[in-house]
Amino acid sequence: MANSISLNNKPAGCSMRWIGASALALAALWPMHAHALFGDDEARKAIIELRQKVDANRQASEAADQEARDAGAADRRSLLDLSNQIEQLRAEIARLRGLNEQLAREVSELQRQQKDVQSGINERLKQVEPTKVVLDGAEFLATPAEKKDFEGAMEVLRRSEFEAAAQAFTSFVRRYPDSGYTASALYWLGNAQYASRAYKDAIESHKRLVSQFPQHLRTPEAMLAMANSQVEVKDSKGARRTLDDLVKLHPQSEAAAAARERLARLR
Structure with missing residues (x-):
């Protein structure tokens, strides 16, 4: 369990190298003492359990690395999407600003035309109005x-x-x-x-x-x-x-x- 806790606390990038080194060291040391301390069945059982722990730790580390990579990729995609949305909004604002300026010019021109028409009407009325x-x-x-x-x-x-x-x-x-x-x-x-x-x-x-x-x-x-x-x-x-x-x-x-x-x- 001490080995498992220490593995989980190591940075994701170093997990695989440390696990591999630990496995080789244990494999090298085990034959010299296994027969002295345990029987063959118990030794195999301990090795299997050790390998399972090593594999579990390795899989957890790989999953954590993959999760980190996926999260980073998702963050990059989110940032890219947000950047694209911002650019789209800027383009839309620029389009609306241009449209607003065009409408303002058209309204101004219509007001000028209306003023000219009204002025002409008033002038004609002056010529005929009693x-x-x-x-x-x-x-x-x-x-x-x-x-x-x-x-x-x-x-x-x-x-x-x-x-x-x-x-x-x-x-x-x-x-x-x-x-x-x-x-x-x-x-x-x-x-x-x-x-x-x-x-x-x-x-x-x-x-x-x-x-x-x-x-x-x-x-x-x-x-x-x-x-x-x-x-x-x-x-x-x-x-x-x-x-x-x-x-x-x-x-x-x-x-x-x-x-x-x-x-x-x-x-």
Whole structure:
């Protein structure tokens, strides 16, 4: 048992050499004393037992060596597998990082495109979306096109290009029949026609204003201007009737005060 314990405590690499040497030594010594101490049967039995112990120790040592080799190989395989998994994870992380960067670029590009589209939509809406306008005491909504065309006609009138202004206002009234600018456009149309001596046309324009917009701020002035055009075409009776209506319908207006003076001269 002492030999067995010492064998098990020796390093795995030296076990086989030590066992072999021990067996040879015992085999050499045994013949000199075996017959003196034991009988032949007992000697054989002791040798067999010794050989069995030696073989058991050798097998245990070999098994331990094999187990150690297997464990080392398993550890190496585990390390190799772990290294491969780490490399795979690194590759996957790199792929995902690249994909994330690509997605970020695509999102940024989509946001830029959306911003451009929205900007274009807003710009187009500005060109057609009505805005609030206050003119001659009236408040209404007008599209940018309406506003541009009306102001363009007014600019022509300010340059004293009366015939061109009359054409511009006539075009405006035809193009925008329901515009909030219509009443004012009719007033200035009649004035432009009067200035270009188209008195009958001026009478019709101002009469339309008075008929369609009786409460408009420009209506009293339009009635006074209409009476002037009627005087120019020698329609004194029509002029007095228009001035009488002006005084009756709009007695507090400045145009009514002027109408009273003209009535006194026409009678």
